[in-house]
Amino acid sequence: MPEEHKPAETGPKYWVGLLVGLAVGGGLFWTTMKILVAMR
Amino acid sequence: MSQDVSRRSFMRGASLGVMAGYFGAAGLASTALYRQVLPPEKLDQTDIGELKGLRIKVVSETSWYDNNVFLNDVKGAGGLLVNQYTIPWSVEGVKAGYKGSNLGGFATYIEAELLDGSIKRILLDTGWNPEWMEKRFIEEGVAEKLAKNQIDYWVMSHEHIDHFFGVEAVTKYNPGQDVYIPKGWYPEGYDLLKGKAFPKANVKNDHPHTGKVTVLDSSKVNKMFPGFALLTFDVPIILRVFGEQAMVFNVKDKGLVLVTGCCHMGIITYMETVRKKIKGGEKIYAVQGGLHISPFEDWDPQYDDLIFAFNKYGVQKIGANHCTGFITVEKMIAAKLPVVKGTARSMSKRDIYLGNGDELAIA
């Protein structure tokens, strides 16, 4: 599919996505920790 | 089209971000932020009351006589995960044994003097070889007390061969004696109590138990009488056994005295648990019993960790014997830990620790 190789791919949306993802990922790990302590 | 591209772009960035965020947070939390993410320790101490004094008599600590014979029995059957009720234990032809049998047993007799001066009598475990155990019970006066219904508490630390297979030596003198066992016993244990035999393992019980069986679990500190409590540990043990309970006594003006059968949960774990769950747990005065560190005279650097850590608990008397292991005791003595010496009589092998017939008195 030709779109896959277009250089415009890492536009501003990519970095916005990255930041959102970082927050979500960090939050998921924080949740993992809380669940383990609660299960004690 | 460009909306598709930017949505795709966002998804790609977000995916990478989620992975980097999750594992980055994991890496940070587990290293730089470790102290901050760990919840603070919670103490939940129970007051178990006080005693005036304690006399702990080693009825028998020689569970088996020849380590190589024991290990060959185990290896031949398939290792330390095999069910102990199916292993053909060597009962004849053992030169170092008792009348040719490799089997001995572990049992402890305790007299606790309460604050009002009355005495409570406790029997811990029944040993392995009924003939040997009966001889020792008679010699130490335990058999007579059982027959006269003078033993107030019969406690089983755990289901192991050398603590339990000699049960008929107890039930012969008092089949109606109530018994306290820790949670985790297998059906065979209950069957043996009731009189079933396991010929493959050379164990039987010709005097079925008729008393009450109380199962104590790890959900709370089990207070028995002022100054005495039992703690159960949910610990997996070799030879297909699960669960061990151990004793805590509180002697006035001295501190806590811990008495164990085998301490399979580990003596440091035992002391840490006592510190968190028993009032006065910061000061452990004495420890007595088997500590199961190097019973087969094997070693593991983990046991050196234990000896180094033991020093920090300020214990004044260590009455270790039985499955503690000679290597452990030699290392403890070299580390200047207060090991109580014995007299090496009645088939106990060495005097570097409390042996058969030796006593530890705390008043």
Add this chain to the structure above:
Amino acid sequence: MTTHTVDAYADRVASPVHGEAPEYHPLDELWLEQRTRENLLSQPLRGLLNVALTFGVFMLIWYVFMDPRGILKWYTPMYGYMYIRWLLIVAIWQAYIFNFWPFRQEWMEAAHPLVKGPVLVGINWALTGLLIWGGFFYLVGKFAIPYFSWPELHKLGMSDFFAREYAGLAVLMAAAIASWLAPIWPMAFENYPWHKLTQPAKGLTVLVITSLCTILIFFFFMHGHFGVLFYPWQKFAAAFPWWYGYAKTLSGNFSVGWIMCGTIAVWLVETIWERYPFRLIKTQPLRGIVGFFWVLLVALTMFYTFNLLQDLAWGPAYEGGKRLFAPDWRYLHSGELAVMMLLPALILYFYFDNWPRKFSAEVNLTVRTAITVGGTFVFNWIYYSVSPPLLGTQPGYSHPQQFPMAPVILWIVIMMYHNWFMDGWPGKRIPARKDA
């Protein structure tokens, strides 16, 4: 020719990445990467059947060789685990280092899996037996270092049972370190700088280099454990465990833990992560060097994270503790948890076509990782619930004679036999050559 194949499944299908040319010419390719296979069954039957098949074979082998209720009862646990670790490294040598030499590509493609499998597995078992008994027990143990040899330790006065266990630990650790280091060369370095050699020269060279590294790592990280394992401490022959102050234990389990994470990280990077991100570097040896450190970073992240998760779940361990509260057991258990993580990853990779593959690399990798992480928690729960009746083990997380890595790695070895030596038959097969 595009790297995407439509009808047949190529084991190495590159996810499209911005900027990456569709045709990347690798320095060196494994036969496992080059072979094309066709699907004989469709999903999900193919995946489920193959998982069930390998599990069935695993259960049979476990019962015969390892189960305490079974026949040989080698799970004591180090003795049996020793064999399992060696089966794994020898399979890695066969498939990744020697690229199936001396078997030619024509034979590998034409022979039926039911012929190939037994032949290659037979060689695997024979080499394992020869290396352990001939190499370690009767050569190294007798003429170099006794603790590598069961008969030698027993002759020196140790009980038979513990002689076998101690030697088992030493021998298996050599295999474990090798199984982390050996695949790094074909995977990260593409066998650079020996990529132009033919087999067996290439394989022998990589084997010698990685074995040297293995020996060094063993001596720095495990030998100290053996120095304090015996009484008295063999203080002149082995350095005191220098990790003691940091790790709060003298035990080499500290090293075992993160090294086991290393052996797993290699395969996670190779399978579900498709060698990202270092595959973006086109030149060697930079790519290999970055790859090596990337695998190390992944391993250490896993190690410390699993340590933390245990401390959160059970409370921290303390020095001198035993069972669940022993610091050294916690480190070891991190390695065990890492192995449990590899199982869902390999099932996804081998049997479910490394799904998904149709999105961008970032999305594909993230979805696979989520499946793997979720699968780890699920498998962990299943394992501790069913292993007593299934495997003859005792209940509980920490038992002195148990080591969940052993059965899990054995199943993984069966999966590797199935996919590397038998092309995943009957789920897949290499199609007959049309021009034959």
